[in-house]
Amino acid sequence: MENPLPQRPYRRADHGAHVLVVEDVAVTREFLRRLLVDNGYRVSDAATGAEAIATLDEGLPDLVLLDLLLPDFHGLEVCRHLRSLEGGEDVPVLVITMDERPESHAEAVQAGVDDFLRKPLLPTELRTRVRSLIRLRHLRTELRRDTEAILTLQARKDELLQFVVHDLKNMLGTLLASVDLLGEGASPTEKRQRCRIEGTAKSMLGMVQNMLDLSIHEQAGLVPQPERISFATWIEQIRPELECITLRRNQFLELNVHPDLEVEADPQLFERVLFNLLENASKFGPKESTVRFQAEPLGSLVRFQVTDEGEGIPADMKDRIFDRFIRVDAHSSAHAGRGLGLAFCHLVTNLHGGRIWVEDHVPKGSRFLIELPLRFWELED
Ligand code: ADP
Numbered sequence: 001m002e003n004p005l006p007q008r009p010y011r012r013a014d015h016g017a018h019v020l021v022v023e024d025v026a027v028t029r030e031f032l033r034r035l036l037v038d039n040g041y042r043v044s045d046a047a048t049g050a051e052a053i054a055t056l057d058e059g060l061p062d063l064v065l066l067d068l069l070l071p072d073f074h075g076l077e078v079c080r081h082l083r084s085l086e087g088g089e090d091v092p093v094l095v096i097t098m099d100e101r102p103e104s105h106a107e108a109v110q111a112g113v114d115d116f117l118r119k120p121l122l123p124t125e126l127r128t129r130v131r132s133l134i135r136l137r138h139l140r141t142e143l144r145r146d147t148e149a150i151l152t153l154q155a156r157k158d159e160l161l162q163f164v165v166h167d168l169k170n171m172l173g174t175l176l177a178s179v180d181l182l183g184e185g186a187s188p189t190e191k192r193q194r195c196r197i198e199g200t201a202k203s204m205l206g207m208v209q210n211m212l213d214l215s216i217h218e219q220a221g222l223v224p225q226p227e228r229i230s231f232a233t234w235i236e237q238i239r240p241e242l243e244c245i246t247l248r249r250n251q252f253l254e255l256n257v258h259p260d261l262e263v264e265a266d267p268q269l270f271e272r273v274l275f276n277l278l279e280n281a282s283k284f285g286p287k288e289s290t291v292r293f294q295a296e297p298l299g300s301l302v303r304f305q306v307t308d309e310g311e312g313i314p315a316d317m318k319d320r321i322f323d324r325f326i327r328v329d330a331h332s333s334a335h336a337g338r339g340l341g342l343a344f345c346h347l348v349t350n351l352h353g354g355r356i357w358v359e360d361h362v363p364k365g366s367r368f369l370i371e372l373p374l375r376f377w378e379l380e381d
Pocket residue numbers: 276280281284285308310311312313321326327328329336337338339340341342343366
């Protein structure tokens with residue numbers, strides 16, 4: 001029966017690949033050359049180390065077959081030279097040797113050799129090994145190209161993110177300044193409306209800043225700028241903004257801060273940690289409930305707690321919610337959010353040498369706890 005498929009001559013992927021043979025014994029060199037040419041490879045050869053290096057400097061082959069005992073210097077020098085050239089780390093090196101000692105093999109591997117072939121050479125074994133190593137060469141090159149393409153894309157994406165974030169920050173800054181000009185608001189309703197606008201703009205700003213800081217940390221590492229601050233004074237300064245968070249949902253904010261607590265930390269980063277935790281407590285707590293913040297010394301530690309009266313967090317999610325993009329009910333649109341706030345809190349706490357976790361609040365709700373060691377936070381005598 002006639003074969004319906006078109007008949008094309010089979011062409012191997014390694015056909016025409018360039019092999020450099022480095023071998024000082026003329027008979028062996030000629031044997032290798034003939035065998036490789038007969039199998040469709042392009043072959044250059046070198047009888048000394050110096051010749052091999054000169055050939056490599058002219059252009060990289062797809063594979064080097066290397067004898068180690070050369071008249072001018074040791075064959076591994078050729079391998080080391082190859083590895084020092086741009087793109088040279090992708091070219092496989094197959095050593096042809098009679099030396100079976102493990103220490104010689106270890107030294108060769110250290111110099112960048114990929115594989116060994118024992119003398120006397122068997123043509124079938126040589127062909128198989130050459131073909132596999134040339135495939136390895138192509139895979140390495142492809143991998144490098146793909147990695148570079150991914151890194152370029154990632155850099156472009158980060159750049160775009162930073163432009164967008166920068167512009168959003170400016171716009172939200174203008175919006176907040178305008179809200180400030182409106183004044184406090186005469187009636188309780190006006191005051192609540194003002195808080196609603198201000199709070200929403202601040203939440204957006206917080207989200208944008210979380211994104212920015214997490215991306216900066218990924219690229220270069222976020223570096224806290226610690227200052228010694230009196231915790232009670234600091235909390236009093238930001239109290240109106242904290243109250244704004246809970247006022248939006250008619251909730252009550254209870255602040256309970258030890259009067260002598262002095263802290264050494266980055267105030268800007270910690271202000272946002274506090275905002276993220278209070279925002280969540282308010283967002284996930286019922287209307288007209290109480291959100292509590294407490295800061296106290298605890299032995300050689302300082303402990304913060306943010307407590308709400310919401311639904312709490314399921315046991316199997318308690319660790320996971322500190323990872324990026326994790327939300328307990330990811331499909332719900334009831335609470336806007338992208339799962340970045342707690343990842344940011346986790347990062348900042350870690351950078352200050354502390355830890356953060358969540359527990360159930362009895363009878364209802366969650367309690368987020370942060371503990372920091374005294375080497376970062378100190379108590380007044
Ligand atoms: P976002 O709130 O922006 O989604 P977060 O990282 O702050 O991101 O929180 C991640 C998830 O953890 C939330 O989506 C929510 O499912 C859960 N969560 C956080 N805080 C609370 C809380 N106080 N009560 C209940 N669930 C919470």
